Amino acid sequence: MTNRGVALVAGGAGFIGSHLCTALLDQGWEVLCLDNLLTARPGNLRALKGRPGFTFLRADVTEPLPRDVMGRAKEIDRIYNLACAASPPLYQADPEHTMLTNVIGTSGLLRLAEQANARFLLTSTSEVYGDPEQHPQREDYRGWVNCTGPRACYDEGKRAAEAIAFDFGRMRRAEVRVARIFNTYGPHMDPGDGRVVSNLICQALEGREVTIYGDGSQTRSFCYVSDLVEGLIRLMEATDVALTPVNLGNPEEFTIGELWDRVRFLTGSKAKAVYLPLPVDDPRRRRPDIGRARALLGWLPQVPLAQGLAATVEWFDGELRAAGPLGVSSPRVTGDARLSA
Amino acid sequence: MTNRGVALVAGGAGFIGSHLCTALLDQGWEVLCLDNLLTARPGNLRALKGRPGFTFLRADVTEPLPRDVMGRAKEIDRIYNLACAASPPLYQADPEHTMLTNVIGTSGLLRLAEQANARFLLTSTSEVYGDPEQHPQREDYRGWVNCTGPRACYDEGKRAAEAIAFDFGRMRRAEVRVARIFNTYGPHMDPGDGRVVSNLICQALEGREVTIYGDGSQTRSFCYVSDLVEGLIRLMEATDVALTPVNLGNPEEFTIGELWDRVRFLTGSKAKAVYLPLPVDDPRRRRPDIGRARALLGWLPQVPLAQGLAATVEWFDGELRAAGPLGVSSPRVTGDARLSA
The missing domain is CATH 3.40.50.720 (NAD(P)-binding Rossmann-like Domain)
Known part of the structure; x- marks a missing residue:
């Protein structure tokens, strides 16, 4: 090199x-x-x-x-x-x-x-x-x-x-x-900073109750x-x-319900999801128009959600095992902040 | 005191x-x-x-x-x-x-x-x-x-x-x-910073050609x-x-043409206004809703434009006389910036 x-x-x-x-x-x-x-x-x-x-x-x-x-x-x-x-x-x-x-x-x-x-x-x-x-x-x-x-x-x-x-x-x-x-999501995310991907994965891997805010039909897009x-x-x-x-960013949208289905499949979790009311400041959907990046840089996201989630789950699994059973079970985040995607 | x-x-x-x-x-x-x-x-x-x-x-x-x-x-x-x-x-x-x-x-x-x-x-x-x-x-x-x-x-x-x-x-x-x-306008304005009130007054007092951008029908409000x-x-x-x-701010709106009429009257200017095209970035009108200031502070502007302009013209007149005939005749500002109100 x-x-x-x-x-x-x-x-x-x-x-x-x-x-x-x-x-x-x-x-x-x-x-x-x-x-x-x-x-x-x-x-x-x-x-x-x-x-x-x-x-x-x-x-x-x-x-x-x-x-x-x-x-x-x-x-x-x-x-x-x-x-x-x-x-x-x-x-x-x-x-x-x-x-x-x-x-x-x-x-x-x-x-x-x-x-x-x-x-x-x-x-x-x-x-x-x-x-x-x-x-x-x-x-x-x-x-x-x-x-x-x-x-x-x-x-x-x-x-x-x-x-x-x-x-x-x-x-x-x-x-x-x-x-x-x-x-954006993937390995090296902070398990304690309250993002929905890391929250769902960590709760599932630790066998805890999984919390979903709203009815799970709201959409997010993840790169x-x-x-x-x-x-x-x-x-x-x-x-x-x-x-x-x-x-x-990745313009493909998924519902939180779909995200949870995939995480449940990848983790083999038997945890039940608990649906809680949406906080009042829940962000509405946000989705990039990436026409400019495509035209200027020839850039398009390549990694499908299933594949990226699998890599992320595997990484969190390793981290949690290394940290011991209570390694990340006390997230630093509470309340409304948990919904920040 | x-x-x-x-x-x-x-x-x-x-x-x-x-x-x-x-x-x-x-x-x-x-x-x-x-x-x-x-x-x-x-x-x-x-x-x-x-x-x-x-x-x-x-x-x-x-x-x-x-x-x-x-x-x-x-x-x-x-x-x-x-x-x-x-x-x-x-x-x-x-x-x-x-x-x-x-x-x-x-x-x-x-x-x-x-x-x-x-x-x-x-x-x-x-x-x-x-x-x-x-x-x-x-x-x-x-x-x-x-x-x-x-x-x-x-x-x-x-x-x-x-x-x-x-x-x-x-x-x-x-x-x-x-x-x-x-x-906001009044004495102590910088004659060279390109605001419409000071521009019109200084041009009129110095007997220069007065420049108005657009047809003078655009509105501004001045406190x-x-x-x-x-x-x-x-x-x-x-x-x-x-x-x-x-x-x-003062919610009362005036057209630039009305402003020029008042300045012409107050300065006794015989100068002709030259109408130039509006620059592309000319700000559209902006006018405050002052309901909150009124409710919280009992505040309302008291000085009518005619009175405030008279005091401003008097002040500029004194400054120009003190500075000599070419005192402020080379404004630091050129081009589109002249329109900033």
């Missing part, structure tokens, strides 16, 4: 970040991984730490970047910014830090990109569309976000980060890319993490991307 | 800020005025600097607050945050700084409020509604803002600042107020600065304000 250059991945110990680091190493990049380890599972780094070309630096992007990074600025070719807690209970625990992570973090990494003459990619989110009135969501939809509510630290933080990135692009301070990531990572790298490497955000 | 306490006004040398400082001094407050003087007219401070109880500190809120402020933190009772360039050509000159002024500035001043146990007021903007689809705009309208465009540094910066403020409020870190300010300042102080001092933003 030839050496492609140096890629910095901020938030590289997180769920998506750790898969991105692996894929970049596989493709011949040297990887500088930055993470404050506040919400990342340290286990995500286990397999990476032994690999040649991988360096981990514990750092918080709201602080000045470490000297080890600034000293190597001229070597850096690519900067992926994935740094931010991504599930409501975690990003709401310290909303000011969430906002500053997005704004100061993005600004600081863009300045590094400017200095390093490196290409910069921001992982934004479907949350910039808020509670959308348009389905599926295209990139030119301006969103329906409440900037005064408890989700605003994340939603508005990402919108602000996009604004900074496009300003750096317009002013030719750096070459920028912005991906808007929709729901397997390897597809998502492929999209991020293609977007970074594409050379003819205008100053425009690009949706990355 | 009794001493009411200490009020810090960030951005206190600006158009609205300087009037706010004056009103607070008049009401018996000691005023700590912070400003980086990047976009403020230094002349705005002239009358203030001699007044007892007034202190000016040159400081940029994107940097740590000055020691002179932090050392007096325990004395501070009120913090008004007006710090940010407010017209497109000025806030777009350094969009990253505009964003950081809103986010780091608001976060830093909120931390000061937390430490000082002071009440905090953010001056947000009607720009959080973007190019609105709802008329007039109520505070619960979520807006139609393009987070990737050249106005985003300001619009999204203010939305992010609101998010931080409400998070501090929800977490009881500080008592917060958020005012969404609509178009005289003394009304606005009264609203800000009432909002700050109100004790039963929930965690909700409050629109402050």
Whole structure:
């Protein structure tokens, strides 16, 4: 494998970040991984730490970047910014830090990109569309976000980060890319952060009662993490991307009932599902229009739900066995947050 | 006049800020005025600097607050945050700084409020509604803002600042107020920042050709600065304000043609108006619903346009005479930005 250059991945110990680091190493990049380890599972780094070309630096992007990074600025070719807690209970625990992570973090990494003459990619989110009135969501939809509510630290933080990135692009301070990531699942998810895929799998594997909110007929769309990572790298490497955000996600919709059927089959669970009322702030469906990613990057998700779920169940099964019978049976999340997909 | 306490006004040398400082001094407050003087007219401070109880500190809120402020933190009772360039050509000159002024500035001043146990007021903007689809705009309208465009540094910066403020409020870190300010005019406006009121008045007073974009039938609503300042102080001092933003502006609409008729009358101008095509990004009308301010604060604008314009024309006339014949004849603003109201 030839050496492609140096890629910095901020938030590289997180769920998506750790898969991105692996894929970049596989493709011949040297990887500088930055993470404050506040919400990342340290286990995500286990397999990476032994690999040649991988360096981990514990750092918080709201602080000045470490000297080890600034000293190597001229070597850096690519900067992926994935740094931010991504599930409501975690990003709401310290909303000011969430906002500053997005704004100061993005600004600081863009300045590094400017200095390093490196290409910069921001992982934004479907949350910039808020509670959308348009389905599926295209990139030119301006969103329906409440900037005064408890989700605003994340939603508005990402919108602000996009604004900074496009300003750096317009002013030719750096070459920028912005991906808007929709729901993603796979190994390395945090079992305790309250997402529906990890909740159902963990409850089933532990033989606990499985909770479904609503009647199970509401729909979600899920992208397997390897597809998502492929999209991020293609977007970074594409050379003819205008100053425009690009949706990355899987547009195929499933009902929560269908999801549970598949998880039950894959886990062999005999658990009964308990149906609870939908919380009032349950997000309505969100589904990407991926026409732009298809046209610009030739990208389409490849992994069907059955296959991705099987890999995810297998990984959670291993994690739960390693952690012992009570390893993850006390999720950090309660109440309405459990529904965040 | 009794001493009411200490009020810090960030951005206190600006158009609205300087009037706010004056009103607070008049009401018996000691005023700590912070400003980086990047976009403020230094002349705005002239009358203030001699007044007892007034202190000016040159400081940029994107940097740590000055020691002179932090050392007096325990004395501070009120913090008004007006710090940010407010017209497109000025806030777009350094969009990253505009964003950081809103986010780091608001976060830093909120931390000061937390430490000082002071009440905090953010001056947000009607720009959080973007190019609105709802008329007039109520505070619960979520807006139609393009987070990737050249106005985003300001619009999204203010939305992010609101998010931080409400998070501090929800977490009881500080008592917060958020005012969404609509178009305001009056003495101390910057003649060079491209607003339609100052443009028309200055062109008329200087005997230059008066430029009107479009056919003059588009409407705007303008609030005289003394009304606005009264609203800000009432909002700050109100004790039963929930965690909700409050629109402050004058809901009365005028066409640009009517505005020009009044300016022509007041200045005695013989200049002919030249009608130029509307730029493609001309904002559609924006008009506040001020029902909430009326209900919560008993506030209603008092100054009719004729009266406010007369005072504004008189002030500009004095400024132009003092500056000499070419004093402000080279506006810093060109092109589409001239239309920003």
